[in-house]
Amino acid sequence: MVTETAGRVERPVMHHRWADITFIHWRYPPEIVQGFLPDGLTVDTFEGSAYVGVTPFLMRDVRAPGLPPLPWLSRFPETNVRTYARDARGRGGLWFLSLDAGSLPAVLGARAGYGLPYYWSRMSVSGAGERRSYRCRRLWPGAPGSSGVRCDADVDLGAPVTEAERSGLADFLVERYRLFTVVAGRLATAEVEHPRWPLHHARTAGLEQGLLRAAGLPEPGHDPIVHASPGVSVRIGMWRPVQA
Numbered sequence: 001m002v003t004e005t006a007g008r009v010e011r012p013v014m015h016h017r018w019a020d021i022t023f024i025h026w027r028y029p030p031e032i033v034q035g036f037l038p039d040g041l042t043v044d045t046f047e048g049s050a051y052v053g054v055t056p057f058l059m060r061d062v063r064a065p066g067l068p069p070l071p072w073l074s075r076f077p078e079t080n081v082r083t084y085a086r087d088a089r090g091r092g093g094l095w096f097l098s099l100d101a102g103s104l105p106a107v108l109g110a111r112a113g114y115g116l117p118y119y120w121s122r123m124s125v126s127g128a129g130e131r132r133s134y135r136c137r138r139l140w141p142g143a144p145g146s147s148g149v150r151c152d153a154d155v156d157l158g159a160p161v162t163e164a165e166r167s168g169l170a171d172f173l174v175e176r177y178r179l180f181t182v183v184a185g186r187l188a189t190a191e192v193e194h195p196r197w198p199l200h201h202a203r204t205a206g207l208e209q210g211l212l213r214a215a216g217l218p219e220p221g222h223d224p225i226v227h228a229s230p231g232v233s234v235r236i237g238m239w240r241p242v243q244a
Contacts, residue, residue, distance in 0.1 A: 007177055009193040012065055012235035018194075019231035020125055020132060021057035022155045022202060025173050026212075026220035028052055033083050036216065037095055040187040040242060041180060044084035044092050046172045052097070052220075053173065054211055055080045056134035056153055057231070058125040059101070076103035077123035079136045079151055081211050084172070085180060087242050093178030093189060097215040100136050100151075107140075114190065114239055115183040130157045131205070132228070138214075151209035157228050158201035170199060170227060183239055191237035202228040 033050035034043045043050045056079040063069045081097040099116055101107050102123035110118045120140045126133045131154065138149040161170055174197045180189050203226055213219065 007191055007193060009191050009235040009237040011237070012193070013238045014236040015061065015063050015065065016234040016236065017060040017231055018234055019058045019060045020127075021055060021229050021231055022132060022134070022153065023053055023055050023174055023227045023229075024153065024204065024207070025051045025053040025225045026222065028083075028217070028220065032218070036083070036097060037085050038182055038187055041085040041087055041095060044086050044172075046169055050083060051173060052081065052083045052212065052217060054151065054153075054209060055082060056125065056136065056151065059103075059106075060231075061233075062106070073103065073105055076101055076106060077125045077134070077136070078102070079121070079123065079134065079211070081215050084176065087180065087187070087189070089243075091178060091189070092176065093180050094176050095180050097217075098211060100138055100211070104140075115181045115188070131155070132157070136211075149210045149214040151211050152206070153204060153209070154206040155202050155226065155228060156205050158203065161199040161201060161227065166199070169225070173225070174199065174227060174229075180242070181239060183241075187242040188239040189242050190239040193235040193237075194232040197229045197232060200228045202226040 027049040030043045030050040059078045061069045062074040079100045082094050085095045086092050099118045100121040104120045107118040107120045110116045119138050121136050121138045124135045134153045136151040
């Protein structure tokens, strides 16, 4: 495993804050996950296992450079299904199997601008103190098996993750500073800049989700690994073609 380090996005095209996020991960055989990746990407593994995550959170303060957040566009829930991959140069990053968002303009913009598989969903993020609740019901687009897919999660936060605990699996799962996508038939990448995640241990008090199955994955058959964070501020760079 190669540890990822944060880079600098000199000319961001978007600013975000990813708030009240929970990382829910399951192990998968690498050969299963590899089948979901495009040519040019290889599944990234930790101690021989691939991982797929469901990450519900609240998107806040969404804005373009030089502009203030717009009240009706800058705040909405989101839930991603993601895994981890490396390109031919060995650079690690995120590959999204799906992204559900509670904002139709955001869904349309991300599909058009970044080629990402966004879905418009009815969603909510609530809770205070040590309990968070996330609700998601997919509305559009209506690909076979996708409409009506839901993800309901209640999460209890625990103690902070210590620095000694950060050097292994936890950092592998959360410290990612690049995303991969396919734009106009070509593999592309965009840099993502943010501080290191402040992490807490967490557990699911209740979880019902059909997102993995809707993405085409088999049921994992074991309990997830769960972390949570109050969030970080993020700068997103423009996508660029991946050079072989």
